[in-house]
Amino acid sequence: MDMSRIRFDEKGLVPAVAQDAKTGRVLMLAYMNAQSLQMTIDSGYATYFSRSRNQLWRKGETSGHTQRVLEIRYDCDGDALLLTVEQKGPACHTGEISCFHNPVLTADEEDLPPTSGVVQQVYDVICDRKEHPREGSYTNYLLDKGVEKICKKVGEEASETIIAAMKRSKPEVCYEAADLVYHLLVLLFEQGVTPDDLWAELARRR
Numbered sequence: 001m002d003m004s005r006i007r008f009d010e011k012g013l014v015p016a017v018a019q020d021a022k023t024g025r026v027l028m029l030a031y032m033n034a035q036s037l038q039m040t041i042d043s044g045y046a047t048y049f050s051r052s053r054n055q056l057w058r059k060g061e062t063s064g065h066t067q068r069v070l071e072i073r074y075d076c077d078g079d080a081l082l083l084t085v086e087q088k089g090p091a092c093h094t095g096e097i098s099c100f101h102n103p104v105l106t107a108d109e110e111d112l113p114p115t116s117g118v119v120q121q122v123y124d125v126i127c128d129r130k131e132h133p134r135e136g137s138y139t140n141y142l143l144d145k146g147v148e149k150i151c152k153k154v155g156e157e158a159s160e161t162i163i164a165a166m167k168r169s170k171p172e173v174c175y176e177a178a179d180l181v182y183h184l185l186v187l188l189f190e191q192g193v194t195p196d197d198l199w200a201e202l203a204r205r206r
Contacts, residue, residue, distance in 0.1 A: 065089035
């Protein structure tokens with residue numbers, strides 16, 4: 001990074017926004033000086049400057065909720081940084097995933113545009129069902145039945161997706177494909193494969 005393009009303020013600081021690499025969710029806003037930015041680049045883990053304590057602090061140094069930095073960008077004016085990170089645990093000291101959890105104006109969840117991050121969210125729910133089973137949970141039913149049942153369902157949903165495609169029905173294709181993706185995620189979980197593993201394999205094939 002050419003730090004000569006970074007416009008630190010009169011106190012030698014620049015705001016730094018951390019964004020979750022998996023979900024795209026904004027996690028927190030902190031500040032960096034030249035030293036903390038260099039330490040972040042060198043170590044690969046986010047280090048910030050605390051204005052209240054007047055000292056450097058490495059994210060997660062006491063909580064263990066570290067941020068592995070995948071990418072750092074600066075904005076068009078050079079006076080703000082964007083860190084794309086792999087967040088371990090919650091980002092906020094309150095225990096919330098994101099520091100931005102206090103609503104001022106909110107939208108209904110169904111009004112928000114869906115993103116590819118929903119795949120990770122569904123996978124996380126599957127993981128949670130395994131760790132915290134719920135009575136009547138279809139996911140728990142599949143996991144309890146095991147790989148043979150899960151594979152059978154993947155095959156059934158794949159067939160139904162093919163039938164919908166042959167009918168050239170976009171709504172049906174979308175519906176059946178969603179069923180297929182869900183059951184495939186359950187299968188991936190059962191096999192110990194994560195979405196990140198899948199993305200890495202797809203990236204290898206580009």
